[in-house]
Amino acid sequence: MANLKEIKRKIGSVKNTQKTTNAMKLVSSAKLKRTEELAKRSRVYAAKLTELIEEIAQKMQQSQAEGIDNIYFKDVPNPKKVDIVFITADKGLCGGFNSQTIKRVNQLLSDYKAKDVKVRLRAIGRKGIDYFKFNNVELNDEIIGLSAAPDFSQSAEFISEVAESYVNGETDKIVLVHNGYVNMITQEVKEDHLLPIDTSKLELNAVSTSELEVEPDDDDTLLDALVKRYIEYTMYYSLIDSLAAEHSARMQAMDAATKNAKEMVKELNVKYNKARQEAITTELIEIISGMESMK
Amino acid sequence: MELMKLEIVTPNGVIFDAEVKQVTLPGSEGEFGVLPKHATLVSLLDTGVIVIEKADGSEVAVAINSGYVKVDEGKTTCIVDGAVALSGGDSDLAKALEAAKELLKSAESSNTAIASAVAKVEQIGKSF
Numbered sequence: 001m002a003n004l005k006e007i008k009r010k011i012g013s014v015k016n017t018q019k020t021t022n023a024m025k026l027v028s029s030a031k032l033k034r035t036e037e038l039a040k041r042s043r044v045y046a047a048k049l050t051e052l053i054e055e056i057a058q059k060m061q062q063s064q065a066e067g068i069d070n071i072y073f074k075d076v077p078n079p080k081k082v083d084i085v086f087i088t089a090d091k092g093l094c095g096g097f098n099s100q101t102i103k104r105v106n107q108l109l110s111d112y113k114a115k116d117v118k119v120r121l122r123a124i125g126r127k128g129i130d131y132f133k134f135n136n137v138e139l140n141d142e143i144i145g146l147s148a149a150p151d152f153s154q155s156a157e158f159i160s161e162v163a164e165s166y167v168n169g170e171t172d173k174i175v176l177v178h179n180g181y182v183n184m185i186t187q188e189v190k191e192d193h194l195l196p197i198d199t200s201k202l203e204l205n206a207v208s209t210s211e212l213e214v215e216p217d218d219d220d221t222l223l224d225a226l227v228k229r230y231i232e233y234t235m236y237y238s239l240i241d242s243l244a245a246e247h248s249a250r251m252q253a254m255d256a257a258t259k260n261a262k263e264m265v266k267e268l269n270v271k272y273n274k275a276r277q278e279a280i281t282t283e284l285i286e287i288i289s290g291m292e293s294m295k
Numbered sequence: 296m297e298l299m300k301l302e303i304v305t306p307n308g309v310i311f312d313a314e315v316k317q318v319t320l321p322g323s324e325g326e327f328g329v330l331p332k333h334a335t336l337v338s339l340l341d342t343g344v345i346v347i348e349k350a351d352g353s354e355v356a357v358a359i360n361s362g363y364v365k366v367d368e369g370k371t372t373c374i375v376d377g378a379v380a381l382s383g384g385d386s387d388l389a390k391a392l393e394a395a396k397e398l399l400k401s402a403e404s405s406n407t408a409i410a411s412a413v414a415k416v417e418q419i420g421k422s423f
C-alpha cells in the first residue's frame with residue numbers, strides 16, 4: 001500500500017510542475033509578441049542608418065584614392081587585441097539558448113588563443129557571467145539586468161566605453177556575439193564585427209549620380225557621429241534580438257516540458273492502476289487461501 | 296506644385312511617411328528648407344523643430360532632439376533619436392507640447408539651440 005501512496009504523491013507533484021511550466025510558456029509567448037513588435041519597429045531605423053553609412057562611406061571611397069581614411073574603417077588584417085562582447089539571458093530554463101552563446105564564445109576564445117591574440121571578454125547577462133566566473137575566466141565587464149530589459153541609453157553608455165577603448169588603441173577589434181531570433185522555433189548565434197566597420201560587407205554600389213553634399217563640411221565629423229550612433233544602435237538592436245530569441249527559446253523549452261509532464265502523468269497513472277490491481281489480487285488470494293485452510 | 300517623399304524614422308518606428316510640398320529642417324550649421332528636386336545632401340540635425348508643409352497645404356511640426364537627414368532628388372529621409380509630433384486636437388496638442396518641451400530640454404546640445412527650439416514650440420502652440 002505504501003507504494004500506492006507514493007505513486008499518487010508523485011502524480012500530484014508532476015501535475016504541479018506541469019502547471020508551472022505551462023504558465024511560464026504562456027508568459028513567454030506574451031512577452032515574445034511584445035519584443036517581436038519592438039524589434040520590427042527598430043529594424044527600420046537600423047536599416048536606414050546602415051544605408052546612410054553605406055552611402056557616405058561610398059562617397060569617401062570615391063573621393064579618396066587610398067580608400068577610406070577613418071579610424072572606424074581602417075582594416076586590421078591581424079588584430080593583436082580583441083574585445084568580445086556577448087549577450088546571454090539573466091535567467092535559465094530556456095533550453096540551449098545560453099549554452100549556445102557560451103559555446104561560440106569559447107570557440108572564439110580558443111581560436112584567438114591559437115593565433116596568439118589577447119582577448120578581453122565583456123559579458124552582459126547573469127548566465128554568461130556565472131559560467132565564466134565558475135571556470136575562472138577573467139571578465140572585463142559584467143552587466144546584469146540589461147539583457148532582460150534593453151534600455152537604449154544604458155546600452156549606449158556601455159558600448160561607447162567599449163568603442164572608446166578601440167579609439168584609444170587598447171583594442172584592435174570588437175566582436176559582438178549574441179543568440180538572435182530567426183522565427184518562433186529557431187534561434188541562431190550571430191557574430192557581428194562591430195569595429196572596425198567591415199567595408200567589404202557594405203553594399204558599395206557605385207551608382208551615385210549626383211555629387212553628395214555634406215554638412216558640416218568636414219566628412220569626419222559627420223561620419224564619426226554616424227558611426228557612433230550605428231554602434232550604439234547595433235548594440236541596442238542585438239539586445240532586443242537576443243531578448244526575443246530568449247523568449248522564443250523559453251517558450252519552446254517550456255512547451256516541451258509541459259508535454260513531457262503530461263506523458264509522465266499518463267505513465268504514472270498506468271503504474272498506479274497496475275499497483276492497485278496487484279494489491280487487490282494479493283488480498284483476494286490471501287482471503288481465498290485463508291478460506292481453503294479453514295476447511 | 297511638385298511633391299516629394301518625406302520619411303521621419305525614430306528608434307521606435309516610422310512616425311511620418313507621406314508626400315509633402317516642403318520641409319524646413321534644423322541643420323547643425325543652421326536651419327534650411329528643402330523643396331522637391333533638392334541636390335543630394337547629408338546633414339547632421341541639431342535640437343529643433345522640423346516644419347512640414349503637407350500636400351494639402353497644412354503645416355505639421357515635429358520636435359526632435361538630434362539626428363541626421365539625407366536628401367536626394369525625390370526623397371528626404373530624417374533619422375532622428377527622439378521626436379514628438381505637434382498635431383491633433385486641443386487636448387492632444389497640449390500633451391504633445393509638454394512632451395516636446397521635455398524632449399528638447401533633455402537633449403544634449405547647446406543651451407541656445409534648446410532655448411530657440413522651445414520658443415518655437417511655444418509659438419506653434421499659440422498659433423493653433
